[in-house]
Amino acid sequence: MPHNSANSQGATRRGILFGGAAVSATALLTACTSNEPSGKEAPATNNQPVADDKPGKKVTIGFAGPQADHGWLNAINENARERAKKYPDVTLDITEGSNDTAAQIGQIQTLINKKVDVLVILPTDGKALTQVGLAAMKAGIPVVNLDRVFASPQAFRCWIGGDNYGMGLNAGRYIGEKLKDKPNAKVIELAGLDSLELTKLRTQGFDDALKNYPNIKKVARQAADFTVESGQAKMAQLLQAQPQFDALWNHDDDQGVGALRAIAQAGRKDFLMVGGAGAKSAMDAIKADNGVLKATVLYPPTMSASAIDLARALGQGKGIGGMSELEIPASVTLYSAVVTKENVDDYLPQSFT
Structure with missing residues (x-):
């Protein structure tokens, strides 16, 4: 329907537990801010490149998720599509999606054969699809593992999911x-x-x-x-x-x-x-x-939009705005905010049907 420390890593919506470094998606995926006057871009820390909205190297992102038979899963697909449209340098190749493990493996293999630049995969079953994740990485295609985690950290470059x-x-x-x-x-x-x-x-x-x-x-x-x-x-x-x-x-x-x-x-x-x-x-x-x-x-389905951000940064060889590192992180854990009548207007735009 959204954690990577030993005491708080959420096994994903239909997935299993994965241990790793947890970081705030909000801190990672927002642009650098500064007190510079408007119109003057603040430099990245240590002059390292960061992902931003400015057009860069063209990147083809293959997106493979399960069948959208649940409101949350449909929102995953829609968030990915809308985020990709934001970037003129991103081409999104999205599969039809399937809850059949063999069918999804076939869809991902097709994307590998197309030689997409980066793969974003929300596996129907993380353990069962680990081998195709490994195959993509071996083929030189970095994988952003979305939510349901693969059984081996070697099967992905970055994991992003809920808690x-x-x-x-x-x-x-x-x-x-x-x-x-x-x-x-x-x-x-x-x-x-x-x-x-x-x-x-x-x-x-x-x-x-x-x-x-x-x-x-x-x-x-x-x-x-x-x-x-x-x-x-x-x-x-x-x-x-x-x-x-x-x-x-x-x-x-x-x-x-x-x-x-x-x-x-x-x-x-x-x-x-x-x-x-x-x-x-x-x-x-x-x-x-x-x-x-x-x-x-x-448990935010906006994680798929953030996965597109991460995949674009990977494809362009950049890090993430708001962080000093040259590379994107190994894992991103989203926060499970509590929505009440006091703050509901802030979160309504991110809700799903």
């Missing part, structure tokens, strides 16, 4: 602060697929945050599978089993559409809800502030 542990941590902190003065507060959790490492990390982060609030107890947890239908069915079960609780954390805004339907059908308004990922429907509800949904924790 699943951080999602849970920040959801727990938000709920904790809202309920810190309420004796014997109860919370419930509507998780994603328990077969995925990312779901376990989101739960772990949530549980770790709640340890700081001894007055709060998690009394129920139900796993869904990131669909509207599953969200509605599993939420209905939770509501029936829990006649009273104070807060709900739902891992995914798409399944949250179904959860909110179940909540409305049950006529329940006696708790607050926190969502996950950053869908427009969730942000609209937060802004309206006339229901239980009060916040959502981001």
Whole structure:
């Protein structure tokens, strides 16, 4: 639906844990700023080249992602397309996308055979596609591994993705602060697929945050599978089993559409809800502030736009504005911001449908 230290690296939306250096995408992907008068460009640190908006060497970027059968995945593709259009020196060769591992490997192999300059790959299964990542790197095509991480760091030049542990941590902190003065507060959790490492990390982060609030107890947890239908069915079960609780954390805004339907059908308004990922429907509800949904924790699909920035910098042999190094970093971990009615207008432009 968005972390690379040992305690906070989120296994990606459908992926696995990867350890590496975590850095702020905001710091990395914004242009250098200075107090120079307008119109005078500030030099890069140590006179090293940095990626910027000025046209440079022409770069063909091959983009391969899974089938866009989920709002977040569709937003991944759209963000990549829109970012590439921003650069007159970038040609984007985007595949149709597939949830079949063999089909996606074939699509990536076609891009390798075309000799694109850089590859951006969001693998259907990071482990299963590791070999094709290795093949691209061996062919001299640098790979930006997006979100679901390959099993070997040799299969990519740079990884960029979200923070699943951080999602849970920040959801727990938000709920904790809202309920810190309420004796014997109860919370419930509507998780994603328990077969995925990312779901376990989101739960772990949530549980770790709640340890700081001894007055709060998690009394129920139900796993869904990131669909509207599953969200509605599993939420209905939770509501029936829990006649009273104070807060709900739902891992995914798409399944949250179904959860909110179940909540409305049950006529329940006696708790607050926190969502996950950053869908427009969730942000609209937060802004309206006339229901239980009060916040959502981001897993930004804008990571694909940032991946295009990184791929362009790789293709042009540049570093990143705002950093001193000649090369782009080995990994970029996005922050899981909490969107509330106070800041929702800032994040609405980055939401997805």
